[in-house]
Amino acid sequence: MSNTSNAANALLASLRSQAPGGRMKLLAASAGLAALFMVLHKLLISSNKLSAKASAKKNHLVTNLGELDSEYDVIIIGGGTSGCVLASRLSENPNIKVLLLESGGSGKALIFTRIPSAFARLFHNKNYDYDIRTEPQVHAQGKTKYWPRARMLGGCSSINAQMAQYGAPGDFDQWAETIGDDSWSFKNFAKYFRKFEQFVANPVFSPYTSFSSPDPSVKEGEIGLTGPVEVGFFNYVSEASKFFVRSCINVGIPYTPSFNGANGTVGVSRIMTYIDSNGTRVSSESAYLTDEALSRPNLTVAIYAHTTRILFSEPENGNPRAIGVEIASTKDRDVAEPKKYKVFAKNEVVLSAGAVHSPHILMLSGIGPSEHLSAHNIPTVVDLPAVGANLVDHPIVDFIFKDKMGVSLSFLKPENVMDRLRSTRALIQYTIFKRGPLCSNMGEAAAFVRTDDPSLFPKDDFKEELEDSTPSKDSPDLELLCTPFGYRDHGAFTFDVRTYALHVYLLRPTSKGYIRLLSNNPFDNPSVDPNYLQTSADIHKLLRGARLCLRLAHTEPLSSCLTHSETRSDLDHFLHEKTDEELLEIIRQRVETVYHPACSCRMAKKEDGGVVDAKLRVYGVDGLRVCDASAFSYVVSGHTAGACIAMAEKLSDEMKAELKANLEEF
Template sequence: MAFALRPVFASLAALLAATLASAELYTDASQLPDTVYDFVVVGAGTAGNVMAARLSENPKFTVLVIEAGISNEGVRTVEVPFLATQNIPATATTWNYTTVPQVGLGNRSVAYPRGRVLGGSSSINFLAYTRGADAEFDRWANLTGDAGWAWSNLAPYYLKNARLVPPADHHNTSGQVVPADHGYGPLEMSLPGFATSSDQKVLATTQVNGSLFPYNIDLNSGNSVGIGLTQSTLGGGERSSSATAYLEPALNRPNLHLLIENTVTKLVSSKGAKGVPTFTGVEFASSASAPRHTVTARKEVILSAGAIGSPQILLLSGVGNSTDLKGLGIAPVANLPDVGQNLKDHPILSNYWQVTLNDTFDDIYRDTSVFNAKLAQWNSSRTGLFADSPTNALGFLRIPDNAAIWSQFKDPAAGRQAGHFELLFLDGYAPAPAPGPGNYFTINTAVVTPESVGTVKLNSSSPFAFPLIDPGFFTAPFDVQAMVYAIKSARAFMQSAPWAGVALSRVGPVGDAESDADIIAAARAAARTIYHPTSTARMAPDNAAWGVVDTQLRVKGVSGLRVVDASVFPSIPAAHPQAAVYILAERAADLVKQAWSH
């Protein structure tokens, strides 16, 4: 057995070695003890690790997981919650993608990182866990014609996924969360455990200006409208990911093997019954120049490479628009023109204020000694600033019914308990560092009901060439107008009474913009991705001519292949998508188990 040891903390080396000593984890394909498995899972990310853990609960199933990235163990920016921002854009834990030039962003290309590490993007995201309104999932059921995707049927999988644990400082959380709205699953979730001076001002604003900024005690209650303390995927001051919550506890099972640092190059198919293409294998390699290896799946290949990786692998395997594939010299296997289409994402930008608060996190990026002191506290006790995510509070808000925008556009939200935009509050200048001395406060504004649609296409037939990613940011007029409303909302928030004498002036790229035209121009120059791509292999009714997978997540027109990740979302939730991915994967695991229970 071989594995790559990349600890950032030398003290973790011995622990890592002990943890993996009995685990079936490999980096060298030639050392795999078998080449035939019941299930081969492509991608050890948010969904893939759920599939691996749940399927391997049945000792009769053998499961292999193939991951292109490195181990999550000992990677400081993965383990330390506050340092999540240091995982992007170009690090060893990410696919260092960039978009094609964005017409709606002044022809800028923007960084588009995805997780390339055990846990996938659940190991590098900013930890916010928001499942969204019940109506988000009821819309899935309506779009697919399958009531199994309605919230009433998905609720057990939400409860099965995560559980509340005490915050790092073990304070009394009464009035900050509703325990009854939460479950018992392996993923740990907690409220902030290090109060900042701005937290109380954010919450006070919801009390004095509740008509515009209502308080929501629990954003995972099914009503996602309002502002509350962030519920983050962390426990005991450390990140909780699909790797730590699902995969690692399962690695002692003899029927589960894990191969990392190997890239899947294509899925292998053959003609099955009645000429239907059947996927029976996975080809992979450790690098572009390394030899290709193949493993066989007796029952199914589970593709969980994410909203960028899954359509890329499908296209490389001959599943997609046949004309486009032929143009790249790829033999078509199944003509599914929807593969790589319908990319959805949430555009975000940062709004900054200089403030009179003297304890914001700005100094940790100016003074190495301050940073090291915070890190030392985390190392010794898993407490302090670094034991929390970068965002202690957030909220989803709706554009009022009487707003002028509705004379032009139809409401794209799933329901009245789903927001149109998000405010994320940060006690400092982020992305850091601050532009000058002093202290700052950031409100990130994101459009969470985007109408813009993008694509993922192959750049070449090489599996090691990055695909062409085009989120199409701000190509839909609604998204532009919604961002203007969100920016004005953030400004109104900072003009509320709790911020009197605290918020000194607006700064940053959007700060000087006053007219709508100026705000739009500034937004086009400043917007970026919030890292929420979905819907590039979307689920559709079983008999629909559109879509990529059916309501059981099986790829249409072929056998032996399912897709389980955010690419199958039929619509993008007005929420951070990791919770929905976990919920979807939990149900998908049951669908697979039921299909092979005989």
Template sequence: MPEGSLARGAAAAVHVADVLVLGAGSAGCVIAARLSEDPATQVALIEAGPAAWRDPWIRIPAGFARLYASGKYDWRFHTEAEPGLEGRSIHWPRGKVVGGSGAVNGLVFLRGSPRDYDRWAQSGARGWGYDDVLPFFRRMERWAGEPSPERGTEGPIHASEARHTSPGAEAFVAAALAMGHKRVRDFNGAWHEGAGPMQMNVKGGFRSHSGDMFLRPARGRPNLRIMPERTILRLLFEGTRCTGALVQGPAGPERWEARRQVVLSAGAIGTPHLLMLSGIGDGAHLQSMGIETRLHAPGVGQNLQDHFLQRMRYRVKPCGTVNELVRGPMGKLRMAARYAFDRRGPMSIGAAEANLFARVLPGAEEPDMQYLFVNFTVTTYDQGPDPWPGFMFSACQCRPDSRGTITLRSPDPADKPVIRANYLEAASDRRLMVEGVKYARRLAAEAPLAALIEEELTPGPRVQSDEEILAKIRQDGGTVYHPCGTARMGEDSIAPVDRRLRLKGVEGLMVADASVMPLIPSSNIQPAALMIGERAAALLTAR
């Protein structure tokens, strides 16, 4: 709803809390739950999506594919036509539900390399090196594997290796070992290079996410208000201090005010969008949208990063792939019965069963590609599994050099922002992806994996030269769904957020979500987002 229509309509109902958290995603749920542990602190948590506490498709790990296809809890973002991908627009699903993207993603639970966080500190986010953030990673997790000083054992988020490993996943790991890789004991330990079963955020066969594990137990606290199905329109200010937010609620406009602190946790897309709608961003861009500039902050919406992938799809011999199991009612029934009996089998698995971190380019000092084994094949998730036995593994860049932007489409909060990922813009990304496909083919040719494979479907056997591989990547490649970095931490004048997560130039406003990451971690970003939530809560408590 345009802001002007609110001004002409009924007066907004006023609500007040000590701390106002805007966005109930992975980080926002952690922050609200942690702060509400102090009964003297009144906390309000605002979320655009519903509180789907009991939706079985959120709770069942394999339900992520159904959620993706239905778009039920999805903001339905899309990039603009991507020049590096032959003008294709890429669907960017983001969770619109209490729990955010952590409630609908593929449950891969990997922190990345410890060096990733040292690079954060080196880039200007002092105090965010690995030794600094490790206590917060440990605090939020309950690791079910072998004890380690790197892992937490008493946190709300349960993490474990996959409860089910298919013959294809076992062959994938064995093939990686045959290539000379080591079996990784813990991908979230001190070193992650090598292969092994995937780690997932699962508790007893059910998804373990911050909406369920942090927030749900806190619902009964009298000092915590969880307010779903409320769209945040813009931030409110008194001078240079952020005092709250204007919200469109189910019954009309609402004005939410914070006595002490506003925490913006709307995600890598929502956070820069809301900042710009509120007059914080590049002044020239805001002026072109007819928005008065409250704070010239040209770094807002810049530095957008995402992992890029190419799926290696294979038609295989019958070996228990999901493609085979879902082809008839009896297969589906057996799969459901096994899950109901002991919470195992394919329904207990999210997006991937096994994982490999590998050095692909000559001279690489640490892994530059990640390969995720998936026990089914799809052309798109909307269409479901292919009608033949198949599995695939995704070749994913660990640290892309290409950078994108988030900008406004209009001053209307109802209009989605303009997303330009600029995939493959950097020559280094193009080179790595081509070599990553060639490396994947070497992996597929190793025993025992080669004995299962009948045909490479994508990129396909006719695609051989570097030029042909790159052309196919431009046609087929896509996102790993990890946007971040659009309100990065740093000491330079362009970085919008300081190392204590405060928005520079504004009082009373903290930013705490994936947007503050200066550099994308080497793998899936959910644990890093949860860690940011833990650290934000600790910073606020210390204040």
């Protein structure tokens, strides 16, 4: 409401101040279209709210925590990317009674999660985002960084950039080696990617076109066709992103039809996305918590149900056992003494609250570094120092250029009447055809490269030897991305000219940080420190990536798209003239999260800093597992949602088999 009236006021103001007689018709047309924009916008939002309310009612999402049963077979904490998969898959067995607890509401009820380009509109809104700020980054000019983390069903899959690239095969082989269990190796684990994927060919564009006439380089079986998560190439791709792909090929990055194949992920391509053929985001809520799943009598999904701690029994034969959870309504988060409820788990509790909140909840429950827990008056249940340690995140650096050819989508954040006209047209196009610029997922194309590739980084120009942190030679350590407009501060700041942006991020950082408690109030955010650029290798690899981005901006055909005569100091047309020292300082100043925190409860041997074993069971306690990005052994060389979904598919299969055996015993 406030956004639309702001737009209307801005439009009226510009009409009053600018309108000379000759432009009256254009302005009147703009006013008409802007009014239409507002009506469409309202209609979209209200129809979405109505259908969301209707569907919440029909699907019995529980909001009154007093209505919950006292006992379930399995309780899952966190209805995010991984939690929705677990709840849906486990409850396929009608004999397993499952409770899913989510701190937020429904994600698919929100219009800004549905429209692929709109996700940043939910950032900082405390009803939908935990609105986390990191500790000051010692190696990045002491600045704190904003970390969006979704509070809603679907979790971060409801607000992410929908890029469906899952990492490199070597990542999973390294997980298998780290934990000493071959079920995690790519050759065994890849079947879980195929299990969740439902590839739908876009008749207008697809590198594979269709499986009846596949691209010769793509083998059938390299992508799943029948899973719940629709993936494909239905995202909008701006002209500049197509030029980016060609410029990458021109500097020597090979074209690849698939980033997820057995041949590795190195190369450049248009990105496959979690956007369906109807131009709508596919989240793990929309894919797994279907009407059919929600109507199962053995599945209960409680929303606005914030877990305050896990409950344990006294140790009987050595280990304490997780027997249930304590919860409070998220709506009471500002109440001094919120009402608490207890729900018990007959078999297992699974923690899927994400890389920030899974270690947070463990520590609130007494599992973590004992001294740290005591400092916050939390009695230790298990002294497990690795909880919250080993946090790794992908750091990103952005470069912004002025667009010369009108290909930028900057108009989606309108600055003037012409922008409003174009965004109205885009909204109409989306409303009627579910196509067009609003279907941009922002990261439209990407390139994955290695910093030791001599064709991109010749030894004469890049002399420094950098430690190889990749798991195998087919794994990249840098990703280059293009977005169809430039922004800073995660979209909070845009430019008053049309812009285009290139970004580079480090895929295998060696810098490590932590998650720690700030207080013992379960509604407070924890302390988050990714420790960006702690190691010299990390910043020097980003420097190589920065040089490559700047080279691409000056390589045809992308170069002709950008106004290189532009001398504004907040744009980057002349950055390639800077010395390495100057560029290193710019990297320190600009580094941000690319939203992929992981490894804070990592799967590894206990003596190597592990929190969970190969079956994702927490060391030293029975009946408790962690399944989400926090359990990654190492962060994947790419985007993290796919590996979370596949991990949850794997655990569901294993738990179903174990629980079936248990149920048959009784």
